[in-house]
Amino acid sequence: MKASSEEREPLLENIRALSQPLRNRADLDPLVETLAGARIVMLGEATHGTSEFYLWRAAISRQLIEKHGFDFIAVEGDWPDCYRVNRFVKNYPQSGERAREVLCGFDRWPTWMWANWETVAFAEWLRKYNCGRERAAGFYGLDVYSLWESLDAIIGHVRATDPQSLALAERVFGCFQPHDRDERHYARHTAATHQDCADEVVGLLLRLAHRRPRHEADPEGDFDTEQNAHVMVNAERYYRTMVAAGPGSWNLRDTHMMETLNRLLLYHGADSKGIVWAHNTHVGDARATDMRRAGMHNIGQLAREEWGADLVRLVGFGCHRGSVIAGRRWGGERQKMPLPEAPAHAWEGLVHRALGDDGLFLFDGEGGCDQFLQSRGHRAIGVVYNPQYERFQYVPTELARRYDAFVHLEETRALHPLHIEASREAEPPDTYPWGF
Structure with a gap:
């Protein structure tokens, strides 16, 4: 079949050439190898309510912990709540018997960010992994609220x-x-x-x-x-x-996150290594977005400036369409909402047009990234979302400067909350625990 004029566009051809398949965990190996030598690895998300972002971050983190000796996960969550998870995964006295019970203690809105079955599965795995180990991997919160x-x-x-x-x-x-x-x-x-x-x-x-x-x-x-x-x-x-x-x-909050991350690294020793889970707006270098003009910085930028690019790896995540958990207003009832297809001119829309499938991109400075230095919209959805205002949910981004790697998911599903507001007897979803 003859290629269409769209398929001959240099940018789409460049996207195809740089992409790597992402079908299963084995396809993460090239990414994990690029992350293994860093002191700090940050794994983002385009929304706070997408199941696959949590699952792929967990899969990457599991390999970094098991194979490369990373010491802790630090997430965009409150310190006291996350410290209870830390005690659980390290099996400290009176720390709880089941991850679900511990995570039901997250009662600050939006509860679904960490009180979800995806995090339950990861916490249960981490507790089993830590069993009998002298140097157990931890789970901490970075936020300031x-x-x-x-x-x-x-x-x-x-x-x-x-x-x-x-x-x-x-x-x-x-x-x-x-x-x-x-x-x-x-x-x-x-x-x-x-x-x-x-x-x-x-x-x-x-x-x-x-x-x-x-x-x-x-x-x-x-x-x-x-x-x-x-x-x-x-x-x-x-x-x-x-x-x-x-x-x-905003700047005070991300500075606090960076200070907390530094304290965790100092506490865990000179050879310690940490993984951060946070939204792309915190993880991706702010200097590669319109945040810079607004006088805003974030933890990804601060880490690169303080530790140097060789010791910091930033990984962004995006998706083309699907569903998401969010509220229509701050403090409002959570809802499962449709996630419309990304516009054709945004990064997610371009990758969809080029691949029509999941893909992994490594921006390693070896050439072929020039097209990814253009500033284009990149989806960013927080805990408050309204699908009819979707066009306002895109951050101008130079993708290859904002991240060291980018994970594109063609279609995603909404996160699976524990439903702690309605019932503590909620059953896990059919596919739980997703291979853990």
């Missing part, structure tokens, strides 16, 4: 192990108590009165950083407590910054 949860965790820790710090922790609690766990109320109050709790949370952090209590049931208890204090300091600043226009709160 958990002001109240981190304070609760600190009070619980110091009450049990460090009574001398309890009075200071309770003083911090008293400072925040009038705001009834409402971050927006606290932010508005500080903007109106110029009175805040910054000195109190910094004082608590300094106190906790200089004491060394014993944690009988948790080898990482001291690190956990200190990290919760760091979260509180940055969360307090984040919510105050949030009321002002501009990129300040």
